[in-house]
Amino acid sequence: xxxxxxxxxxxxxxxxxxxxxxxDLLAAVISVTAVGFGVIIAFFYMRxxxxxxxxxxxEVLILVILIRATLRVGLRTFxxxxxxxxxxxxxxxxxxxxxxxxxxxxxxxxxxxxxxARIVDAPSRFYIANGLKETGAANIVxxxxxxxxxYDTLGEATVLFTAIMGAIAVIRKKARKKTTEPExxxxxx
Amino acid sequence: MLYxxxxxxxxxxxxxxxxxxxxxxxxxSLIIMESAVNVFIVMVGYRKDGIAPILNKTMQHQELVxxxxxxxxxxxxxxxxxxxxxxxxxxxxxxxxxxxRFGTYDIQEIKRLKG
Amino acid sequence: xxxxxxxxxxxxxxxxxxxxxxxxxxxxxLYGHLTPGGGFAGGVILAMVFVLLTLAYGREEAxxxxxxxxxxxxxxxxxxxxxxxxxxxIAGTLGGKFFTNYIAKANPGTPxxxxxxxxxxxxxxxxxxxxxSSLFLVFILLVLMRVIHDPRExx
Numbered sequence: 001x002x003x004x005x006x007x008x009x010x011x012x013x014x015x016x017x018x019x020x021x022x023x024d025l026l027a028a029v030i031s032v033t034a035v036g037f038g039v040i041i042a043f044f045y046m047r048x049x050x051x052x053x054x055x056x057x058x059e060v061l062i063l064v065i066l067i068r069a070t071l072r073v074g075l076r077t078f079x080x081x082x083x084x085x086x087x088x089x090x091x092x093x094x095x096x097x098x099x100x101x102x103x104x105x106x107x108x109x110x111x112x113x114x115x116x117a118r119i120v121d122a123p124s125r126f127y128i129a130n131g132l133k134e135t136g137a138a139n140i141v142x143x144x145x146x147x148x149x150x151y152d153t154l155g156e157a158t159v160l161f162t163a164i165m166g167a168i169a170v171i172r173k174k175a176r177k178k179t180t181e182p183e184x185x186x187x188x189x
Numbered sequence: 190m191l192y193x194x195x196x197x198x199x200x201x202x203x204x205x206x207x208x209x210x211x212x213x214x215x216x217x218s219l220i221i222m223e224s225a226v227n228v229f230i231v232m233v234g235y236r237k238d239g240i241a242p243i244l245n246k247t248m249q250h251q252e253l254v255x256x257x258x259x260x261x262x263x264x265x266x267x268x269x270x271x272x273x274x275x276x277x278x279x280x281x282x283x284x285x286x287x288x289x290r291f292g293t294y295d296i297q298e299i300k301r302l303k304g
Numbered sequence: 305x306x307x308x309x310x311x312x313x314x315x316x317x318x319x320x321x322x323x324x325x326x327x328x329x330x331x332x333x334l335y336g337h338l339t340p341g342g343g344f345a346g347g348v349i350l351a352m353v354f355v356l357l358t359l360a361y362g363r364e365e366a367x368x369x370x371x372x373x374x375x376x377x378x379x380x381x382x383x384x385x386x387x388x389x390x391x392x393x394i395a396g397t398l399g400g401k402f403f404t405n406y407i408a409k410a411n412p413g414t415p416x417x418x419x420x421x422x423x424x425x426x427x428x429x430x431x432x433x434x435x436x437s438s439l440f441l442v443f444i445l446l447v448l449m450r451v452i453h454d455p456r457e458x459x
Contacts, residue, residue, distance in 0.1 A: 002191070003239075016198055016221045020205040025213055027249075032217045035198075039224045046231050047241045047258045049340035053264050053332070057348040058274050061439060062220065068447040069281055070213050070288075098200050105192040111358065112237030114259045118290040124234075124259045129197075131260075132244055135405055135420040136413055137337035140257070141244035144264040145342065148425045150403040153427075154390065156268035157383055157434055158223045164379075164438050167282040171445055174259030243340060246416050271344055271435060277440040283447070 002111065005045060012038040025071055033063045050141040123148075194235065195232060199225035203244045212294040227266050234259030266275045309362035318360040326353050333432040337421040343428040347435025354440050358447075370446060375437045382434030389423055389430065 014037050019031035038057035043052035110116060116122035127144050137143040145153055202225060205218025239258040244250070284294065291299045309315060314380035332339075333346030342419035393404035414420060 006194060007192055009191065009198065012224070012228075013194065013198050013201060016201045016205075019217050019221065020201065020209065022215060025211075028214065028217055032220050035221055035224055039228055039434070043231060044227050046235045046372065047239050048231050048263045048266075049241055049243075050342065050345070051227075051263050051270070053230065053341060053345040054270050054348055055459055057345075057352050058270055061300070061348070061352070061443065062277060064355065064359070065278065065281060065443065065446050066216075069296075087208055090204075094200060094204055094207070097203075098196070100240060101196055101200075102193055103202060106198070108192060108233075111191045111232065111244050112235060113260065114202055114234045116234075116259050117236065124261050125254075127260055128242060128257050128368070129254050132250070132415055135424060136415055137424050138244040138416055139337050139339065139342070140244070140253075140260045141263050141267070142337045142342050142424060142428070143421075144260050145267060146424045147403070147405050149261070150262060150390065150427070152265065152268060153431065154403075157386060159272050160275045160434070161383060163272070164278045164441060167275075167279045167442065167445060170279070170282040170286050241340070244416075266345055267342075271348075274439070275442070278446060281446055 001045070005042060008038050008042050008045075012042075026067070029063060029066045029071070032066075033059050050139070066121070191232065192229070195225055195229045199229070210295050210297055212296060213289065215296075216277065216280050216284060220273075220277060223269075223277075227269060227273075230262045230266050230269075234262035310360050314360050318356060322353055322357060323350065324459075325356070328438075329353065329432075333428050334418065334425065336428040337424045338416060338418075343431030344435055346428070347432040350432065350436040351439035351443070355443050358443070366391065370440065371401060372441070375441050375444075379431050379437040379441065382430050382437065383431075385430040386427060386434070389426055393423075 015031045015034040015038065019028045019035065022028050022031065036055060039053050040059070043049075043055070104125050109118060114124075116124040119125075127148055128140055131140045131143040131148075132138060134146045135143040137147070193213055195279065198253070199222055202218045202220075202222035206215055209215055209218065216287070218269070228303070236256065236258045240256050241242065242257040242260040244253055287299060290304050293302075329346045329349035329352075331346075332341035332349060333343060336342030336346065353371050354366060357369065390403045391405055393402055394400060405422040405424070411422075412420075413422075419425075
């Protein structure tokens with residue numbers, strides 16, 4: 001069980017390295033989707049079916065958008081990183097961050113012991129014990145999402161709305177200049 | 190150990206963001222970082238031999254109290270995934286605008302062309 | 305990109321499965337408080353139905369069924385519905401707080417029934433509307449609304 005999640009994470013790391021280092025952009029996009037599906041399997045194994053349903057569709061959507069929107073025939077491929085000296089500094093900084101970050105995990109509880117197990121009056125325990133009685137929802141994740149912590153969901157809706165509005169604002173200048181399709185002009189007004 | 194592997198995945202994404210020149214590669218690295226953070230948050234709430242925090246009619250409530258995994262990280266990750274898609278769409282839109290303006294995805298060339 | 309859509313095989317299969325996928329999405333939304341799922345999961349599945357239609361039949365056919373104006377209106381309606389549900393918690397005689405689960409307090413209902421958890425199913429429907437129309441808008445925006453062209457080609 002533990003080994004399985006470890007292997008899965010290893011697979012995800014390899015897929016991520018392939019996605020970043022490969023020259024072919026199509027292969028990179030497909031590899032990043034492999035990372036995403038590794039995440040989904042990890043969610044299922046960590047007993048989070050609520051969370052696992054969403055990224056299945058989201059990954060496919062990201063794949064389609066990335067392929068259709070950014071890649072095109074005859075795209076000039078180029079390799080190479082930023083300049084050599086800057087890259088060396090970056091690598092040194094990354095190594096320092098990684099080695100310092102590893103230390104943090106010494107203070108974490110072992111994998112398999114949630115943080116709420118060590119705290120007597122953790123909110124999660126309260127939600128699990130009283131969720132059904134207080135909200136009537138058998139799915140405790142939904143009870144947390146839409147009743148106990150509904151402010152988070154409201155903020156999420158706001159952020160999603162803002163991100164979509166930002167994307168429209170970035171894209172639409174071009175569409176206004178050359179309105180050829182009738183749908184576009186209808187939508188612009 | 191598993192936390193460290195997850196952190197390594199995050200660092201791979203960070204490396205891509207800092208080192209790569211291609212805008213598409215940078216977006217891909219951002220997606221990888223986001224996945225690593227999501228997995229990490231769910232890992233923090235995992236309980237060994239746990240069950241999903243969902244009741245059904247045949248289950249005793251006491252069993253859920255003793256064995257359920259932590260529901261709060263799952264709820265947070267659920268919102269974070271959808272926000273991540275919105276942010277990714279925004280970055281792709283910006284990348285498309287930049288390509289249209291400068292004709293390349295290379296950020297160094299974009300810097301040079303901008304003068 | 306091919307606006308005419310894909311081969312007849314893909315079109316036929318899409319015609320068969322689109323209803324089932326939509327039904328599954330609606331089921332996930334409505335039973336979100338009892339089984340795994342909820343507004344987010346159901347919303348992305350509903351958005352995916354239209355993405356599938358767009359990819360299979362081409363842009364005109366999909367936009368005929370679900371116009372962009374309708375999508376942006378549904379997006380706003382979802383957000384507004386969520387807020388109105390929250391604000392009714394202040395206005396009502398029960399609780400008097402933002403996001404109070406006033407229906408569950410007034411009429412608890414039996415657990416494990418469809419109409420049980422007060423405002424939670426209503427919030428699920430609102431979020432599903434919002435997420436589905438947002439993702440469809442993103443897809444249409446980034447994939448179909450434009451043809452990338454190279455400024456050097458024009459010169």
